[in-house]
Amino acid sequence: MQTLAGKVALITGAGRRKGLGYAIARRLAADGAAIALSDLAEPRELMESDRIGTRAELEELAAELRAGGTRAVAIPLDVTDETSVDAAFDACVRELGRLDVLVNNAGIGYLIHPLAETPKASWDAVMGVNLTGAFLCSRAAARIMIRQGQGGRIVNIASQAAKSGFPHMAAYVASKHGLVGLTRTSAIELGPHGVTVNAVCPNHVTTGLGAVQNEYFARYFGQSVEEYLSAMRRSIPMRREGLQDDTAEAVAFLCSPRAAYVTGEAMNVSGGCEMH
Numbered sequence: 432m433q434t435l436a437g438k439v440a441l442i443t444g445a446g447r448r449k450g451l452g453y454a455i456a457r458r459l460a461a462d463g464a465a466i467a468l469s470d471l472a473e474p475r476e477l478m479e480s481d482r483i484g485t486r487a488e489l490e491e492l493a494a495e496l497r498a499g500g501t502r503a504v505a506i507p508l509d510v511t512d513e514t515s516v517d518a519a520f521d522a523c524v525r526e527l528g529r530l531d532v533l534v535n536n537a538g539i540g541y542l543i544h545p546l547a548e549t550p551k552a553s554w555d556a557v558m559g560v561n562l563t564g565a566f567l568c569s570r571a572a573a574r575i576m577i578r579q580g581q582g583g584r585i586v587n588i589a590s591q592a593a594k595s596g597f598p599h600m601a602a603y604v605a606s607k608h609g610l611v612g613l614t615r616t617s618a619i620e621l622g623p624h625g626v627t628v629n630a631v632c633p634n635h636v637t638t639g640l641g642a643v644q645n646e647y648f649a650r651y652f653g654q655s656v657e658e659y660l661s662a663m664r665r666s667i668p669m670r671r672e673g674l675q676d677d678t679a680e681a682v683a684f685l686c687s688p689r690a691a692y693v694t695g696e697a698m699n700v701s702g703g704c705e706m707h
């Protein structure tokens with residue numbers, strides 16, 4: 432049954448083929464949602480074109496969704512920029528008619544440094560996208576969902592790093608812990624409007640962002656990437672890395688009517704790596 436038929440979902444940072452965002456978009460489309468596929472589109476300092484969803488890739492993926500029968504639009508969106516956020520949410524409502532689901536997926540996980548060597552610019556960039564970006568998009572979505580008066584869903588893609596510390600990733604870990612705080616407060620405020628707000632906390636997935644982490648930490652431990660990944664797999668109770676679809680399934684559940692009474696959660700999708 433298409434539980435999201437007639438609903439519209441906007442997903443941030445979803446313009447990379449191997450990314451979690453595009454897997455989530457495909458999964459919500461399979462449940463019948465129209466999709467506003469958004470991403471940064473233009474490279475900038477610290478966010479070069481091989482690290483982001485470019486305009487060409489974003490448009491290609493939206494066209495692919497349309498070819499599969501989904502109503503889908505590509506919307507360039509810099510989540511750190513208030514004007515860009517408001518324009519993107521306006522465009523979503525103008526082109527697809529409404530907004531029922533926001534997935535805050537945009538993230539930076541590749542600016543990795545020992546704490547004592549972390550440049551403030553890296554800290555600011557990670558916080559700006561992972562936490563401030565999620566706030567700006569949640570605020571824009573909340574305004575629309577409250578106005579529509581028909582409830583809604585917000586899902587924040589946090590991380591295992593929202594539950595535990597990891598070396599050389601102070602900004603990332605702090606931003607993801609903060610995202611769970613944003614989730615809890617948003618859930619309390621938006622509950623009376625029928626809007627649920629939850630976080631999903633995946634463990635490692637070899638996306639574009641994940642591949643940079645593999646290379647960095649393999650180097651750090653003096654291993655090949657394959658040796659590093661094998662050791663990681665042995666440490667995971669389910670004995671494999673996460674897959675994009677593992678996260679997409681959890682998001683689909685949280686967006687479905689089956690999860691109508693689930694809010695304020697930070698759900699691990701980690702093969703047993705995190706249990707709290």
Ligand SMILES: NC(=O)c1ccc[n+]([C@@H]2O[C@H](COP(=O)([O-])OP(=O)(O)OC[C@H]3O[C@@H](n4cnc5c(N)ncnc54)[C@H](O)[C@@H]3O)[C@@H](O)[C@H]2O)c1
Nearest residue numbers: 444450451471483484509510537538590635636638640641
């Ligand atoms: N891959 C993993 O191991 C893993 C694990 C846990 C959580 N996550 C989280 O999942 C989310 C998706 O990451 P991914 O692994 O699919 O990597 P990814 O690189 O495919 O996706 C991140 C996306 O964020 C976008 N982005 C960056 N800055 C932006 C901005 N200012 N405005 C809009 N979009 C911006 C990028 O263009 C990119 O498309 C991130 O929030 C990440 O922290 C990833």
